[in-house]
Amino acid sequence: MRAVDAIMECLKAEGVEHVFGIPGGANLPTYDALVDAGIRHVQCRHEQGAGHAAEGYAKATGRVGVALATSGPGATNLVTAIADAMMDSVPTVFITGQVRTELLGTDGFQEADISGITMPIVKHSILIQDPRDIPMAIHEAFHIARTGRPGPVLVDVPQDLSRADITYEPVDSVDLPGYQPTTEGNTKQVRLAAKALANARRPVFYVGGGVINAGASKELVELSTSDSFPVTCTLMGLGAFPAPHDQWLGMLGMHGTRAANYAMDEADLIVCVGARFDDRITGKLSEFAPRAKFIHIDVDPAEISKNIPAHIPIVGDAKNILPRLNAEYRALGADSSRLDGWWERIRGWREKHPLGYEPGEDGEIKPQRMIEALYEATNGQAVVTSDVGQHQMWCAQYFHFDAPRNWINSGGLGTMGFGLPSAMGAKVARPAEHVVCVAGDGSIIMNIQEMATCVTEEIAVKVFIMNNGYLGMVRQWQELFWDRRYSAVEMGASPDWVKLAEAFGAKGMLIEKEGDLIAGIRECLDHDGPVVCDIRVTAEENCYPMIPAGSAARDMVG
Amino acid sequence: MGEPGTKEILSLDDLQANAGFRTGRRHVLSILAENKPGVLARIAGLFARRGFNIDSLAVGPTEDPTIARFTLTVDGANHPIDQVTKQLHKLVNVIKIRDLEPSEAVSRELALFKISADGDSRSQIMEYADIFRGRVVDVSKRSVTVEVSGSDDKIEAFEHMCRPFGLIEMVRTGEITVSRGRGAT
Numbered sequence: 001m002r003a004v005d006a007i008m009e010c011l012k013a014e015g016v017e018h019v020f021g022i023p024g025g026a027n028l029p030t031y032d033a034l035v036d037a038g039i040r041h042v043q044c045r046h047e048q049g050a051g052h053a054a055e056g057y058a059k060a061t062g063r064v065g066v067a068l069a070t071s072g073p074g075a076t077n078l079v080t081a082i083a084d085a086m087m088d089s090v091p092t093v094f095i096t097g098q099v100r101t102e103l104l105g106t107d108g109f110q111e112a113d114i115s116g117i118t119m120p121i122v123k124h125s126i127l128i129q130d131p132r133d134i135p136m137a138i139h140e141a142f143h144i145a146r147t148g149r150p151g152p153v154l155v156d157v158p159q160d161l162s163r164a165d166i167t168y169e170p171v172d173s174v175d176l177p178g179y180q181p182t183t184e185g186n187t188k189q190v191r192l193a194a195k196a197l198a199n200a201r202r203p204v205f206y207v208g209g210g211v212i213n214a215g216a217s218k219e220l221v222e223l224s225t226s227d228s229f230p231v232t233c234t235l236m237g238l239g240a241f242p243a244p245h246d247q248w249l250g251m252l253g254m255h256g257t258r259a260a261n262y263a264m265d266e267a268d269l270i271v272c273v274g275a276r277f278d279d280r281i282t283g284k285l286s287e288f289a290p291r292a293k294f295i296h297i298d299v300d301p302a303e304i305s306k307n308i309p310a311h312i313p314i315v316g317d318a319k320n321i322l323p324r325l326n327a328e329y330r331a332l333g334a335d336s337s338r339l340d341g342w343w344e345r346i347r348g349w350r351e352k353h354p355l356g357y358e359p360g361e362d363g364e365i366k367p368q369r370m371i372e373a374l375y376e377a378t379n380g381q382a383v384v385t386s387d388v389g390q391h392q393m394w395c396a397q398y399f400h401f402d403a404p405r406n407w408i409n410s411g412g413l414g415t416m417g418f419g420l421p422s423a424m425g426a427k428v429a430r431p432a433e434h435v436v437c438v439a440g441d442g443s444i445i446m447n448i449q450e451m452a453t454c455v456t457e458e459i460a461v462k463v464f465i466m467n468n469g470y471l472g473m474v475r476q477w478q479e480l481f482w483d484r485r486y487s488a489v490e491m492g493a494s495p496d497w498v499k500l501a502e503a504f505g506a507k508g509m510l511i512e513k514e515g516d517l518i519a520g521i522r523e524c525l526d527h528d529g530p531v532v533c534d535i536r537v538t539a540e541e542n543c544y545p546m547i548p549a550g551s552a553a554r555d556m557v558g
Numbered sequence: 559m560g561e562p563g564t565k566e567i568l569s570l571d572d573l574q575a576n577a578g579f580r581t582g583r584r585h586v587l588s589i590l591a592e593n594k595p596g597v598l599a600r601i602a603g604l605f606a607r608r609g610f611n612i613d614s615l616a617v618g619p620t621e622d623p624t625i626a627r628f629t630l631t632v633d634g635a636n637h638p639i640d641q642v643t644k645q646l647h648k649l650v651n652v653i654k655i656r657d658l659e660p661s662e663a664v665s666r667e668l669a670l671f672k673i674s675a676d677g678d679s680r681s682q683i684m685e686y687a688d689i690f691r692g693r694v695v696d697v698s699k700r701s702v703t704v705e706v707s708g709s710d711d712k713i714e715a716f717e718h719m720c721r722p723f724g725l726i727e728m729v730r731t732g733e734i735t736v737s738r739g740r741g742a743t
Binding site: 115116119120123124125127129144176177178179300301302305306481482483548549550 | 599641644647649
């Protein structure tokens with residue numbers, strides 16, 4: 001059979017039901033094979049959109065997201081999505097067409113060295129040189145993308161090789177001598193960690209997206225509630241521990257709660273599970289958690305002691321390690337009352353510094369209120385995606401995620417324009433659920449073309465634009481740290497979002513008064529199709545609290 | 559050091575200080591990787607990304623033709639090298655990495671020196687070559703080419719000796735290293 005037909009067989013064998021992409025010259029054969037493959041293809045309007053849609057699909061399900069693009073500009077348009085998937089460890093496979101082998105390296109039409117371009121931003125990449133290698137390459141790509149610390153894998157297929165006639169035999173297993181992720185944590189280390197937990201008087205669980213990737217939220221909750229351990233999550237970890245829970249401190253980091261950041265500051269033991277001590281978490285590194293010892297559980301050994309030296313590193317899969325740590329901890333029979341004083345201190349911070357904002361006057365919609373209203377109107381039962389900026393932080397603060405995979409955003413790379421296409425991917429994966437995208441008026445336009453995809457493919461995502469007329473987060477920094485010299489942050493003449501929505505064939509709505517919020521949001525949710533809802537919020541609201549750049553957690557402001 | 563987002567103006571001295579974490583210890587990394595196109599670029603890329611200069615690099619097949627050995631020497635601080643080796647381990651094509659202690663390994667490098675030589679100096683150069691257990695591999699009316707192998711110290715010492723005569727060209731292979739004893743490197 002043709003190599004491209006073998007690719008389809010491989011995709012089906014990997015359980016792929018949906019792919020996102022755009023055809024072009026170099027991947028014509030792939031798209032021909034797709035006609036009869038029985039895989040749903042979502043035809044996007046820009047390859048970046050296809051890439052983020054694949055990410056949204058993966059984040060919403062834990063399955064591998066797949067995006068297809070042609071050579072040259074098709075492939076380079078994927079680059080932001082690939083970098084995004086790398087930073088946030090999203091299991092994705094990108095299959096690009098490449099010019100014919102005889103044209104490689106000759107500046108052929110639509111040629112770009114995509115495997116070279118993406119080398120620093122992929123978990124792995126494979127440039128096909130022999131068509132007989134294609135089936136194995138596809139399976140290796142899926143294996144690498146989803147195991148260990150997940151990430152993006154690129155398979156670049158020259159057009160002539162994709163048309164080659166090959167003998168296809170199903171592949172049962174892949175053998176990669178240089179790729180053997182450690183999954184089982186070292187027993188001695190686990191035992192040591194249990195003892196440290198039992199001796200800790202001011203412990204904190206610091207939980208990242210790795211727990212969600214590992215599918216270990218249940219195991220995390222079991223361990224942290226086996227005693228009254230306080231839990232905080234990173235932006236990527238939200239939902240790994242239910243926000244309504246009594247032991248939840250809120251998010252930590254630059255725009256985290258004071259309770260969470262102060263607890264980190266005073267902790268004597270920090271149990272980091274699937275997080276990476278990013279600079280948005282630590283603030284000033286030399287003053288981060290100065291009293292703490294660190295247990296660091298991560299599947300990626302390169303994360304251990306990268307930014308903060310770990311006292312007890314445990315390399316492995318959280319799903320494997322957490323239950324064992326729990327059993328070891330329980331066996332020690334630690335006295336829970338040792339944590340009473342710690343909780344008293346934490347409750348004090350909580351009471352003194354709850355998240356809050358000045359309510360709007362005369363029907364003015366405060367941006368925080370907008371997120372609260374979204375939470376109320378959905379009963380918290382929605383998949384929420386976002387772009388990057390103030391609205392993203394307010395979502396993290398005011399939408400109380402109680403389950404994993406309901407919060408999809410670009411954390412590491414911070415990609416504006418991520419929200420709409422990733423919502424599209426999430427909605428394709430979970431069609432029965434509400435999928436809402438919260439965007440800024442600055443960021444939504446970066447991938448607005450995907451509204452056409454949503455309308456054509458009947459993907460009923462609901463976009464809520466937090467419209468303040470500014471690139472809000474940049475404006476906030478200019479106001480606070482650059483003497484309010486506003487430079488290129490006013491949005492000026494943005495489109496009429498309602499008309500724009502209608503021009504795409506979607507429903508458009510405008511909400512300007514606080515009193516209309518809940519009903520308006522419900523109307524959007526009830527509408528049977530994609531919606532763009534323009535919500536006018538306070539123009540110059542700042543996102544607080546905040547650890548100013550380069551400061552320590554205890555110096556939070558706002 | 560301020561964050562990129564703050565207004566603070568950074569003095570060049572501050573920038574210098576921040577980059578001054580290198581200890582200068584020399585590292586010899588011995589890397590086994592699949593013998594495939596692009597592997598060298600992936601390895602080199604991890605050094606380039608951190609602004610590390612690779613001092614020497616030798617690549618060749620091993621006793622198993624599907625596997626290549628890369629021997630890299632890098633001048634760097636202990637901690638950053640540790641991060642690079644961890645990142646190298648993450649490359650799917652990389653099978654094994656060792657940061658070899660000089661005392662636990664035998665290192666050799668081959669160098670060719672093309673030196674200006676007339677009647678008098680030629681015999682002196684040949685005498686030096688002899689002392690360094692080098693070999694004269696080419697002679698012309700106005701030059702002599704000497705092959706020297708050994709540790710990098712020895713090669714540098716020979717370089718030092720022949721410079722006064724007029725060193726026309728020097729070509730070095732980069733160090734190759736094997737661990738001492740029966741065990742594999």
